[in-house]
Amino acid sequence: MLIEQFVTGPRELDLISIFGMPGLGKTTLAKKLYDHEAISNRFDIRLWGCTSQAYDKRALLYKLLGHTSEEKSNDELAEKLYRSLKGKRYLIVVDDLWSHEAWDDIKRPFPDDDKGSRIILTTRLESVATYAMISSSPHHLRSFTKEESWMLLKEKVFREGDCPQELEGIGKQIATKCEGLPFTVVLVAGLLAKHDQKEVIYWEEVAESLISEMKDYMNIVESSYQDLPIHLQKCFLYFASFLEDQKVPVKKLIRLWIAENFVEASTTSKSLELIAMDYLMDLISRNLVMVAKTNSLGEVKAVHIHDLIHEFSRMKAKSGNFLLRIHNQL
Structure with a gap:
């Protein structure tokens, strides 16, 4: 049903909002739409940005523009985004929106050129989904039977x-x-x-x-x-040092774990890198860590964690001064 709204919907800019309580799979559904062949091939530009409860306009603009830093004001960054989208058919995902005010602030750089552009918005709040509606009615993601x-x-x-x-x-x-x-x-x-x-x-x-x-x-x-062994608890809590929704390259993560002495040397000839990879695959098998990217051989190249699990890791790391102890060792 949602794919139909992308492929045969109006030429005017439209917004498809997905709302529901945490844990229903709103982001997962948005990602399936974003990557669906019938949809991805239709758009000139596709961009993904996560907002979260602590709304940060500058961070969102950086995410959408693909930059980590740039010496420009928020208005200049918004203008740059507007110019990059102008005249093109674009698909933008705004994931985890929390307020009317945030939407009013976000929507300004999104031009409507009658190209059939689309925005996907996910939110926990029906009021936000309704407020942001353009043509299509909000989609309430139901619970599983x-x-x-x-x-x-x-x-x-x-x-x-x-x-x-x-x-x-x-x-x-x-x-x-x-x-x-x-x-x-x-x-x-x-x-x-x-x-x-x-x-x-x-x-x-x-x-x-x-x-x-x-x-x-x-x-x-x-x-x-x-239920995790101590060494895996440390590896898991390290995800608190990354941003919410951040896709972490596996090679980078493994190097960091080894540098922090989280990886215990084996009595066999197995390298620390391979041991660390075993740690990561264990966390993935427990569904605490999700695969974000694989290569053509099916090897895991990047990972991320659910926003609720990220929130837990931050609270647990803060309560135990976990990240503070690590930073003091550097």
Whole structure:
């Protein structure tokens, strides 16, 4: 339905807003639209910017322009963006918008030249989605059904294998308690999948410890965090030093982990780089870290973390003075 709005919609500039509670997959849906072949081939320019609750116009303009720094005022940067878009058919994603005022500030550099340009806006707030509407009505991203939640849990835990019959009952209970949120489902799946014991008693223990926490995202992330070995906890918390929504090159991340002495030397001849890569793949398999980019061979080249997990990592790092201790060692 959304693809149809991009391909056959009006020639005037239009905005497709996706709203819903945290953890529903708004950014994931926006990314699928952004990368869809029928859509990407239609536009001359595609740009992606993340705003978040702490709105920073300058940071957003830098992101959209592809610059990290430039000695220009905000008005000059906005004018530069306007000129780069003028006369072209463009697609822009404004991810995680929080206020009417932020939208009024952001929208000025986006020209309407009757080229069929489109803006995708994601927000947690229906009022913001409605306020920013141009022609198309806001899209309310629904929760998963119980069956969809169970299908996702099975896929994440067992990959291509089948779920043992004795686990199906407790598995469906866990999936149901995830309140239809894909974010919650994949976190719980990551916790279940990292343990060899696919036994009813273990799943019941996990269910008992998690069910009371399902309505608090941070408690769910905390459970996954506490399940990490100490060396992986340090590697995970290091993501707090990066910006929200930042795609981190794997080579850079590994070098930083090694420089911080997070990577423990092996008794075998395995290099620190390979050990660090094992650490990263472990975090990915637990669904705490997401793959942002791969090469043609399927090798992971860049990673990022969900905004809710980033928020958790920042709070945990701050409460334990984690980043302060690291910076003092430099």
